[in-house]
Amino acid sequence: MGRAAEILGVSAAFLRSLGAAKLIEPQRSEGGHRRYSRYQLRLAARARQMVDHGTALEAACRIIILEDQLAEALRINTQLQQGGTRQ
Numbered sequence: 001m002g003r004a005a006e007i008l009g010v011s012a013a014f015l016r017s018l019g020a021a022k023l024i025e026p027q028r029s030e031g032g033h034r035r036y037s038r039y040q041l042r043l044a045a046r047a048r049q050m051v052d053h054g055t056a057l058e059a060a061c062r063i064i065i066l067e068d069q070l071a072e073a074l075r076i077n078t079q080l081q082q083g084g085t086r087q
Helices: 002-008 012-020 039-051 057-081
Strands: none
Touching: 002 012, 002 039, 012 039, 012 057, 039 057
């Protein structure tokens, strides 16, 4: 968690708050340390950007979740329009 916070320029508490808001749920190492994927780090960076611009944390997390769901729906729609059913 410390390294992820350092990379993003945020506190560990900020990353924990993203977990509490259900934006990211890191994997755990055998020692219990949080492990974040690159995708999760991108989401956390986007949340930080939004919070830095005045968006409340809970609202930022909800917006990011909805943006992610929309992108997935658009991807599936494109596949269906192209005649493919692979996911």
